[in-house]
Structure formats: structure tokens, C-alpha cells
Amino acid sequence: MPSADEVKTRIEAAIPGAVAEVETADEVHFSAHVRAQAFEGLSRVAQHRLVYDAFDGELGGAIHALALKTEVT
Amino acid sequence: MSDNEIHTAIASAIADNDVILFMKGSPASPACGFSARTVAMLEALETPFAAVDVLPDPRIRQELSAISKWPTIPQLFAKGELIGGCDIVTEMYEAGELATALGATTPDDAPAEAPVGASAQAAPMGIENRLG
Numbered sequence: 001m002p003s004a005d006e007v008k009t010r011i012e013a014a015i016p017g018a019v020a021e022v023e024t025a026d027e028v029h030f031s032a033h034v035r036a037q038a039f040e041g042l043s044r045v046a047q048h049r050l051v052y053d054a055f056d057g058e059l060g061g062a063i064h065a066l067a068l069k070t071e072v073t
Numbered sequence: 074m075s076d077n078e079i080h081t082a083i084a085s086a087i088a089d090n091d092v093i094l095f096m097k098g099s100p101a102s103p104a105c106g107f108s109a110r111t112v113a114m115l116e117a118l119e120t121p122f123a124a125v126d127v128l129p130d131p132r133i134r135q136e137l138s139a140i141s142k143w144p145t146i147p148q149l150f151a152k153g154e155l156i157g158g159c160d161i162v163t164e165m166y167e168a169g170e171l172a173t174a175l176g177a178t179t180p181d182d183a184p185a186e187a188p189v190g191a192s193a194q195a196a197p198m199g200i201e202n203r204l205g
Contacts, residue, residue, distance in 0.1 A: 060134075065145070068160050069164070
């Protein structure tokens, strides 16, 4: 099971310049607040897709749920 | 139905319905808190919507995600476009943008804060809570 730190690292590695705050109570359900300049000009759906892309098929599997808030920096 | 038929049926449902929600369970009986919250927001806006339960066959979810490039459930579509999952729908609701995106107007009595949906906190189906 991934830790909050692993999820944070994955997001920050996938999106250059991103800063992620990740919380989890059970290492299955996560919540993340991601700030990145890369989100500039993108729709919310496109911003969330960038984050989801860091997890290649694991969402819904090892990571049950990822509540997500994205913000342009 | 073959995988291909499911794929086609989902694509047609998205194209044919102005507002359509793919969810776990039904609007009257959501099987997941995120689906319940999304239904509650649509109901607060008094928006008519079609709903599809993804739970009866795992291929529904698989083919839906192949079409939408979106990994999680629920998924809300308006006029053939993905609006988002529960987080985005909540943000848009609270920013007053959701009704417009759905081609509706926000009713005067809609709560400013996104409603959570009664069933999200209810006891699991079929278990009677005698502790209250």
C-alpha cells in the first residue's frame, strides 16, 4: 500500500514544478492538493488528468480514491 | 453484450443525453459517498439527468474510462463533454458554475455549499440502526 509520501512523490515527479500536499487516514483513500504552473490555461478536467496520469491504472486499485484539488501557481 | 457493444452503447448514451451521470448505484440508492454527493448537487440544481449504474458489469466502467480517459467514478457529462468527477463538480457547484455548464440556472433556494447527500452518511442498506 502506498504512503502519503509516495503519492506526493509520484505527483511531483510526474508534473514538473508541482507541489503536492497529500493526506491519508488508511493508505487506501487519499486526498491531495496540487499546485503547479503546468495547470495554467488548462480546464479542471485537464488538470486532474495530469495528476491521474501519474498513477497509470492504480486509481481504483491500490489507490481506492484520490480526492483532488488543483490550483495554478 | 460484447465489449464492443458496451462501448458503443456508452458512447451513444453520452451523445444522446444532455446531462448523464455514470455512478455506483442509482440516484435513489447510491452505493458510494462520491456518487451520492454528485446526485445531491444535481438534485439541488433541479437538473434533469440520466444515470447509469456501473456496478452490474465491470466492463461498463472499463469501457467508460476508455472513452473518457478518466479513471474514477462518478463521471458527469453534459452535451457530450466530460464535466468531471465529484471533486470538480463540487468546486463548480460552490463557484456557481455548475448550473451554467449543465445548461440550467441555479434555483434561488439551492444551498450555497455543496450538499453531501443523505445516503452518504446513512447506515448500509439492509442494516437497521438500533443504536440511535
